[in-house]
Each structure stands twice: as C-alpha cells, then as structure tokens.
Amino acid sequence: MTVGDFGEFSLVTRIARRLPQGDGVLLGPGDDAALVSAPDGRVVLSTDLLLEGRHFRRDWSSGQDIGRKAAAQNLADIAAMGARPTALLVGLGLPPGTAVAWVDELFDGLCEECALVGASVVGGDISRSEAVLLGVTALGDLGGRAPVTRAGARPSDVVAVAGRLGHAAAGLALLSAGARGSGPLVDAHRRPRPPYAMGPRAAELGATAMLDVSDGLLQDLGHVADAGGVRIELDSAAFAVPEELRQAAAELDADPLAWMLTGGDDHALAATFPAGTGLSGQWQVIGTVTEGQGVLVDGREFGKGGWDHFAE
Amino acid sequence: MTVGDFGEFSLVTRIARRLPQGDGVLLGPGDDAALVSAPDGRVVLSTDLLLEGRHFRRDWSSGQDIGRKAAAQNLADIAAMGARPTALLVGLGLPPGTAVAWVDELFDGLCEECALVGASVVGGDISRSEAVLLGVTALGDLGGRAPVTRAGARPSDVVAVAGRLGHAAAGLALLSAGARGSGPLVDAHRRPRPPYAMGPRAAELGATAMLDVSDGLLQDLGHVADAGGVRIELDSAAFAVPEELRQAAAELDADPLAWMLTGGDDHALAATFPAGTGLSGQWQVIGTVTEGQGVLVDGREFGKGGWDHFAE
Known part of the structure; x- marks a missing residue:
C-alpha cells in the first residue's frame, strides 16, 4: 500500500x-x-x-x-x-x-x-x-532560565563538550566505503544521541555560550568565537579518542581527531563556562577562551572542515 | 550573483x-x-x-x-x-x-x-x-481567548465567510489558459489576502467553529461538518458573485460559483456562529448548520471538488 x-x-x-x-x-x-x-x-x-x-x-x-x-x-x-x-x-x-x-x-x-x-x-x-x-x-x-546564546564566551572561560564527536562522520565514512548492516559508528550516523538534559543543566551551571555541534566542532566553535569576539584554543591532548574511532580510522586510513574536530551530525553540545565551574563527568573540558579571534588547536589553525551546504 | x-x-x-x-x-x-x-x-x-x-x-x-x-x-x-x-x-x-x-x-x-x-x-x-x-x-x-477549532458547530448556527472566494482559482485558470501580466484575479492567485483581523474578531463574537479556506469551501466545510457531527446547508443565492469572477468565467466558459465553492488558496475564513450573532458587513452569511452530515448546496451535493495533494 x-x-x-x-x-x-x-x-x-x-x-x-x-x-x-x-x-x-x-x-x-x-x-x-x-x-x-x-x-x-x-x-x-x-x-x-x-x-x-x-x-x-x-x-x-x-x-x-x-x-x-x-x-x-x-x-x-x-x-x-x-x-x-x-x-x-x-x-x-x-x-x-x-x-x-x-x-x-x-x-x-x-x-x-x-x-x-x-x-x-x-x-x-x-x-x-x-x-x-x-x-x-x-x-x-526555558523554565524561567535566560537563553544561552552563542555570544557570551569571555576570556578565561573553559570550553567543554557533552555528547559524542566524530562518530557520525566515521559512520558516514564507513557507509561511503561500502559498510552495511549495523555497528556503533554507522548507527551513530543513523541516529545521533544528543545529550539533551545537558542543555538546561549547562544553563543552570552558568554556561556563557552554547551551541549544538551540527556542522563540525571547529566550524561551530568558530561561530562562538565570532559572536563573542574571542579566541578559542583547543588542546588536542584533552580529546579522549574512543577506541571504535581509532579502529575505523585505521581501517579507512583516516585521522580520528579530524573526525572529532570537523565531523558534523553528532549534535554534541559545546559550551563555555566561567573557569572553576564544577562540571560533571559528562562534560569533557577541551580548551579555553582567550583574547583574540578564531579557533586554534594546539596553537595552530587546523585547516578547513565542516559543511557548507552550497559547496560541492 | x-x-x-x-x-x-x-x-x-x-x-x-x-x-x-x-x-x-x-x-x-x-x-x-x-x-x-x-x-x-x-x-x-x-x-x-x-x-x-x-x-x-x-x-x-x-x-x-x-x-x-x-x-x-x-x-x-x-x-x-x-x-x-x-x-x-x-x-x-x-x-x-x-x-x-x-x-x-x-x-x-x-x-x-x-x-x-x-x-x-x-x-x-x-x-x-x-x-x-x-x-x-x-x-x-490567543490573548486569553479559547481557540476556535473545527469541531464546535451546532444545529441552528449560521455559516459565514470573511474574505475572498474563488479569486485565486479564477486567477490560476487564467494563468493556465495563457494569461500573463497582472489583473485582479491573477494577482489574487499570486498574493492571497486573508482577512487576518477577522480571526480574533470571530473568536470574540463567539464563533463555534472556524477554519481558513485553503482546499476549497465545500471540502473545508466538510471538515467542520465531520468534526461537529452536523450538516452544513449552503444557499447559492447568498453568494455575492463579484463582477470580475463573472467576466473571467464567461471568458473561460467556467462556472463562477464552482470557483467560489471549490477553489482553494484564497484563505478566506469560514466560521459558524450562534444564530443572532451580530456580524459586521465583512462577514457574508452563506448558510446554516442543521442536524445530519455533509455539506449541501441548495439541498443537494454539489459534486466533487477541492484538492487532494496525492491525486493527479
């Protein structure tokens, strides 16, 4: 029918x-x-x-x-x-x-x-x-809370993410390479698992800026840097690279960190918090906000990534 | 660019x-x-x-x-x-x-x-x-008002419309027949003029049911009849057929009343009101609500009309 x-x-x-x-x-x-x-x-x-x-x-x-x-x-x-x-x-x-x-x-x-x-x-x-x-x-x-926009990040804030990074991108790469059936990464591509509850929680904790990572962490944090008139400095050593990402990257000759930094569609939440905010283990602190502009990884630009829907 | x-x-x-x-x-x-x-x-x-x-x-x-x-x-x-x-x-x-x-x-x-x-x-x-x-x-x-749904029409209510009927359908027929440029009917197809203010006004006047006419008056009033478990009886003589509709119908060998009864896209508001409600001249009373089901015009079914988006 x-x-x-x-x-x-x-x-x-x-x-x-x-x-x-x-x-x-x-x-x-x-x-x-x-x-x-x-x-x-x-x-x-x-x-x-x-x-x-x-x-x-x-x-x-x-x-x-x-x-x-x-x-x-x-x-x-x-x-x-x-x-x-x-x-x-x-x-x-x-x-x-x-x-x-x-x-x-x-x-x-x-x-x-x-x-x-x-x-x-x-x-x-x-x-x-x-x-x-x-x-x-x-x-x-909002339940009486102030909205957390992209614009409030201030120098000395910490940058943290909740949820998965790079999983959907790895799953898409596996599907593009011919993978079928199920598995944690292709499933992550098919069904993102945004950490919904962390959004209101972040607002209660005093998050100064927040967004969901839909186009890639670097590109999306670029919006936070631009909107706040600040620089965001990420520390690659702070990223816990999950074993399944390492394995898939080895299989496809890819860089798992690149998936985490530029892969979209996992809908993790990325937020900035005043230094010293007590963050639960569901938040992974990955960097800091400083004076300046743009997003740096280990002090350098990471290259280009993320999605522009009109680009080929 | x-x-x-x-x-x-x-x-x-x-x-x-x-x-x-x-x-x-x-x-x-x-x-x-x-x-x-x-x-x-x-x-x-x-x-x-x-x-x-x-x-x-x-x-x-x-x-x-x-x-x-x-x-x-x-x-x-x-x-x-x-x-x-x-x-x-x-x-x-x-x-x-x-x-x-x-x-x-x-x-x-x-x-x-x-x-x-x-x-x-x-x-x-x-x-x-x-x-x-x-x-x-x-x-x-809603500004504190109760919503006016499709479901409240009661026998003895009057049926009234505010806004234009059949204009967009006539305009579409003219465009389909090769008309170009502007004119009141093709303009009506291009830019509907819903009587927005009449919506809250109808609620204040105690409208028992209301919808906007998007798929054709008969089909849309059919939803009011179904939802209220009532019959709607329209009087064709109560429809003021505008001169531009008569002219276009003569030109295209069409029935102007059929456009008014079955043409969509004008987004007039059709509502039912308790008998005796004082309605301003912006409402045209076109029928009554009775016991029964369906929508009749002068006591008969008007035939089929309106849009089903999956029909050819």
Whole structure:
C-alpha cells in the first residue's frame, strides 16, 4: 500500500491517530493549528530542512532512523539554548510511491526521539514531492532560565563538550566505503544521541555560550568565537579518542581527531563556562577562551572542515 | 550573483540582517533557535510545505509574490484559530543557481506579509535543493481567548465567510489558459489576502467553529461538518458573485460559483456562529448548520471538488 493509493486525508488521519500527545499539548494534530502550553511565557523555536539524497539516504537509513535523526537535530537546537523541548511540527514531502509502512516507521522514529525529552509531535503538513523531504520545527520552554546564546564566551572561560564527536562522520565514512548492516559508528550516523538534559543543566551551571555541534566542532566553535569576539584554543591532548574511532580510522586510513574536530551530525553540545565551574563527568573540558579571534588547536589553525551546504 | 557563488553562511547572514524584528522577538535569527514572547502562556502553531511546480511556479509568480503567499497561508492558519500571528520560521531549499536577488525578493515578500499582522520572521534554515521549496511555520498568541477549532458547530448556527472566494482559482485558470501580466484575479492567485483581523474578531463574537479556506469551501466545510457531527446547508443565492469572477468565467466558459465553492488558496475564513450573532458587513452569511452530515448546496451535493495533494 502506497501513500498515493491511500490519499492525503486518509494518510493525515492515520498519522494523527498514531501520535501520542503529552500533557503540555492543549490541542494536537487535526485542526488548522496546534495549541501548546508555554508556561515560561516565552518559546524557543527552531526549524530544519532534511532532504533525501542530501541529508539522508533511504538505502542507508530506515524510516525510523530518519525520524529519529530529524527529530534529534531539531530537539538538540532547543537544548542548546538551555531549554526543554516541548513540541515538534513535521512538514513532509512524499513521492506517491512511498509505502505507507515506511511513513509509519518515520513517525515511530520521530515520536520515539520526542519521548526521550517529553516532547510531542503536535502537527504537520503532507505534500506530494519528487523525493522525501522533511521540514521539522521544534519548540521549547526555558523554565524561567535566560537563553544561552552563542555570544557570551569571555576570556578565561573553559570550553567543554557533552555528547559524542566524530562518530557520525566515521559512520558516514564507513557507509561511503561500502559498510552495511549495523555497528556503533554507522548507527551513530543513523541516529545521533544528543545529550539533551545537558542543555538546561549547562544553563543552570552558568554556561556563557552554547551551541549544538551540527556542522563540525571547529566550524561551530568558530561561530562562538565570532559572536563573542574571542579566541578559542583547543588542546588536542584533552580529546579522549574512543577506541571504535581509532579502529575505523585505521581501517579507512583516516585521522580520528579530524573526525572529532570537523565531523558534523553528532549534535554534541559545546559550551563555555566561567573557569572553576564544577562540571560533571559528562562534560569533557577541551580548551579555553582567550583574547583574540578564531579557533586554534594546539596553537595552530587546523585547516578547513565542516559543511557548507552550497559547496560541492 | 547566485546563492552558489555566495555560500550558505554569507547568505544566512545577509538574510538575517534584512529581517526586521518586532517587539515580541526576544532573540531573532542567528543562533541555534529564536526566542519569542508568548504572553498568553500558550502558543498556536502550524506548518506548511510549499514546493516549486506543485504550489507555485517561478514563471507565474515573482519571488516577492511567493514570499507573500507562503507567509499568508501560514498566518491564515493562525488567524483561523482566533489567534494573532507573532512569528514565522522559514526553511528554504534553493538550487545553487538561484539569484541572490530572487532570495532577497522572497524575504521581502515574507516580511511584508508578516508586517500586515505585526509578526516577524525570526529564524530559518537554508539548504541546497533541486527545486525551490519552503517549509514555513507560524506561531500565534490567543490573548486569553479559547481557540476556535473545527469541531464546535451546532444545529441552528449560521455559516459565514470573511474574505475572498474563488479569486485565486479564477486567477490560476487564467494563468493556465495563457494569461500573463497582472489583473485582479491573477494577482489574487499570486498574493492571497486573508482577512487576518477577522480571526480574533470571530473568536470574540463567539464563533463555534472556524477554519481558513485553503482546499476549497465545500471540502473545508466538510471538515467542520465531520468534526461537529452536523450538516452544513449552503444557499447559492447568498453568494455575492463579484463582477470580475463573472467576466473571467464567461471568458473561460467556467462556472463562477464552482470557483467560489471549490477553489482553494484564497484563505478566506469560514466560521459558524450562534444564530443572532451580530456580524459586521465583512462577514457574508452563506448558510446554516442543521442536524445530519455533509455539506449541501441548495439541498443537494454539489459534486466533487477541492484538492487532494496525492491525486493527479
């Protein structure tokens, strides 16, 4: 059974019935708009496009994987402001030949990832398209906290990351080299595991700047350096390189540190904190903020990396 | 100059600088997420996809027209709940050969439409794509009012519409027949004019159900009938058929009433009100709610119409 056989309205009804709605949802899918509680009196919101062939491949990732990833990268943007994600909206373009079962899996993935943070898929839109595409929007609540922007890093702050670095990039390299099936790195490419809870925690700890690592650590910390008018100095010896990254790098003749510094899509949180902040073991301190500009690794520029979506 | 020459980050910076931000925007474009005031403690939210070739054509509409229309159809969804639109997020897919000037025009259009209701474009995402595509999300504030859903219509209510019906459909028919240049109907196709202020006004007047007419009046009122478990009976004599619709229909050998009953994309507001509600001249009373089901015109089914996005 394909979505073309099914028809738009039946498909929308089918999906809407499958979406569990949390307490903060005052009106879920099915009307012109949803209604969601915003107890803080302010809402954090972010949107992302995911296009087949560019951001995911259906032969490399299941519908469920793609749902998990699409939700994760948006929810991570909310956590990176120090907020708790509350709701997701999903605009979905589908070729008429798409199996309804695949769409079910996609929403299973979206809902599973939302469940990790107590958010709900509250609405969306469906249209016919040439390839699968998703426009995902996430909302969040700051619970009275000030938002943690990219702009507040100050000289003498420490730089720390929570979550994985380089895993998704290594997984993508393995898939590109012909790997199939599962394994910790290809799974990391398919399903990022952003450390959502660390976002509000960082805000409570007084983080001066924060973002999620989506385009590569160096490139993303470059935004923190630019926005704060500071330099970020990283110490390569401070990076604990996991054994699976070392192994994959040996196999593919790659540099595991380069994956950690320039690989995108793991959605780790990178933050700056005043020196002396008591950080739990979930934070890895990797450098310091100084006067100046740009991002240096062991005192030098690391070369170019990260993603520009218009570059080949 | 194309967006491919320009690069993603320069383009994002350029766009972000051009976006005026209203009072309710606490943090605008440029960070992981935006922060918007939600004074009501609840937010209304809706999302729509617009795909080139399916929802717009760049040879029929300017960038500015497409921006106006993309904003309008989302802002109308917010108004249709009885809320005041506050913010828009725009996910944008662009072929690398797109002129930067066209993107500027698109955002001019988005911002102009937002300005009509005091909303701001607060964030977005840009990606490379084969054809132009937009994923637009709108937010709104109910100002303490109860949301007006599709579900509250009761027998003896009157059915009324505010805004234009059939104009966009007539404009599309004229364009399809080879019309070019401007004129009231092709302009109506390019730039809908939803009666935004009538949404909150309808809520204050006690509207029992409301939606915006995006897929055709009969099809959309069918949702009101289904959701309320009622029948809607329309009186064709109650429809004031504008002279420009009569003329275009004569020219194309079409039925102007069919355009008004089945044409989408004008984003009029259709609502039901308790009998005796004092409605201003901006509302056109076109029928009544009775016991039963479905939507009848002069006591009969009007035939099939409206859009299913998976139908050919």
